Amino acid sequence: MRLHRNLVFAVIDTLHSIFNEDKYADKEISKTLKRDKRWGSRDRGFIAETTYDIVRWKRLYEEIAEVKPPYSRPNLFRLFTVWATLKGIEIPDWKQFEDTPTRRIKGRFDELSKITKYRESIPDWLDELGNKELGKLWDKEISALNEQAQVVLRTNTHQTTPKKLQQILDEEFIATKTLKDYPEALELYERADVFKTEAFKKGLFEVQDASSQKIAHVMDLKPGMRVIDTCAGAGGKSLHISALLENKGQVIAMDIYGNKLKELKRRAKRAGAHNIETREIDSTKVIKKLHHSADRVLIDAPCSGLGVLRRNPDAKWKLNPEFIEKIKKTQEDILKEYSKMVKPGGKLIYATCSILPSENQDQIQKFLLTPEGENFELEQDEKILAHKSGYDGFYYSVLSNSKQ
Numbered sequence: 001m002r003l004h005r006n007l008v009f010a011v012i013d014t015l016h017s018i019f020n021e022d023k024y025a026d027k028e029i030s031k032t033l034k035r036d037k038r039w040g041s042r043d044r045g046f047i048a049e050t051t052y053d054i055v056r057w058k059r060l061y062e063e064i065a066e067v068k069p070p071y072s073r074p075n076l077f078r079l080f081t082v083w084a085t086l087k088g089i090e091i092p093d094w095k096q097f098e099d100t101p102t103r104r105i106k107g108r109f110d111e112l113s114k115i116t117k118y119r120e121s122i123p124d125w126l127d128e129l130g131n132k133e134l135g136k137l138w139d140k141e142i143s144a145l146n147e148q149a150q151v152v153l154r155t156n157t158h159q160t161t162p163k164k165l166q167q168i169l170d171e172e173f174i175a176t177k178t179l180k181d182y183p184e185a186l187e188l189y190e191r192a193d194v195f196k197t198e199a200f201k202k203g204l205f206e207v208q209d210a211s212s213q214k215i216a217h218v219m220d221l222k223p224g225m226r227v228i229d230t231c232a233g234a235g236g237k238s239l240h241i242s243a244l245l246e247n248k249g250q251v252i253a254m255d256i257y258g259n260k261l262k263e264l265k266r267r268a269k270r271a272g273a274h275n276i277e278t279r280e281i282d283s284t285k286v287i288k289k290l291h292h293s294a295d296r297v298l299i300d301a302p303c304s305g306l307g308v309l310r311r312n313p314d315a316k317w318k319l320n321p322e323f324i325e326k327i328k329k330t331q332e333d334i335l336k337e338y339s340k341m342v343k344p345g346g347k348l349i350y351a352t353c354s355i356l357p358s359e360n361q362d363q364i365q366k367f368l369l370t371p372e373g374e375n376f377e378l379e380q381d382e383k384i385l386a387h388k389s390g391y392d393g394f395y396y397s398v399l400s401n402s403k404q
Helices: 005-020 025-033 041-056 058-065 073-086 102-112 124-134 137-145 162-171 210-218 236-244 258-271 284-288 321-341 361-368
Strands: 152-155 176-179 182-188 205-207 226-229 250-255 276-280 294-300 342-352 376-384 394-401
Touching: 005 025, 005 041, 005 073, 025 041, 041 058, 041 073, 058 073, 058 102, 073 102, 124 137, 124 321, 152 162, 152 210, 162 176, 162 182, 182 210, 205 236, 210 236, 210 342, 210 376, 210 394, 226 236, 236 250, 236 258, 236 276, 236 294, 250 258, 258 276, 284 321, 294 321, 321 342, 321 361, 342 361, 342 376, 361 376, 361 394
Parallel strands: 226 250, 226 294, 250 276, 294 342
Antiparallel strands: 152 182, 152 205, 176 182, 342 394, 376 394
16 A cells, blocks of 8 residues: 555644544544545545544554654654554655654554553553443453444435335445344445435435444334433434334424534434424423423433444543543433423333443432432343444433333
């Protein structure tokens, strides 16, 4: 593989924004990819995948390169050199790459790979927390979370079927496979920019990980129900719920961020999901008005996001223990307040994209002991670990309101 100067420089510029200016990797990569219209899909793929790789393995690479943040431009090139050397890519004869110690890089890599926090490229506190909460499973799980995530689509059954969608995507040269136990899912054999396809523009699918697609199915939905998605965000699960309700009944998609709900409205229009209504949570009155009114309430709770590190590797460097403690308090409060919207005989579904028991089953056990939780019974829950499922780490529990 031959390195091209303008592509390497684009990677270095993007890394500078992510590491030194604390910007989000996905947004910065997206911005960089729009910089030069002459770049083809292979060029854009190189920039995106190389940047994500270096973000993912930052701690390991900085240890090998003997550099520390904030990174000067020469230090960013040193990180790039480590990446290229370990990939077996020939280092070009540019002044930025003078005196590359190829042999020493490989030696240091072998040495550091024996230590989990370097091998898996994670902060000390995260390694300690993972060991404390997951014990023997932690090594396998963090290793799985460092792999590149597959691209999984969710067929929009308002518009088409998985079989038809597969044929349509085939015509656009995108090969997919169906997934057992995930009725609407199609997984791409090779990464591709699916957002440019006609199928996407027509609203035939959404990009949604297989683990996330499980949630709407465990809600035991029937057309005509009133369902409240309390932390809807841009609405991936709301759209899935709408499809399973066959556009009958009502989906109330709520969030504290109005801009996310605007995006949901756009997506719902494209999908042909007509039974979704958005409501911004700008006061406690919004919740009170809906007390004891819903057949199903979904709390897709804010969380550490540790289960989705494969697609957000920069979260490893943005997270800290204080944030996790704070978010756990938020989860407790949300469970107590939002559960009041479940009507007698209805169900509450709590979900996170975290792998930590303290954000998941521990929160549910705690909730069931509160006055707000005393009428609920745990029907089922599932801890979805990436190293077992092959998809994102996730958790869900289904609680029924037994009060008549």
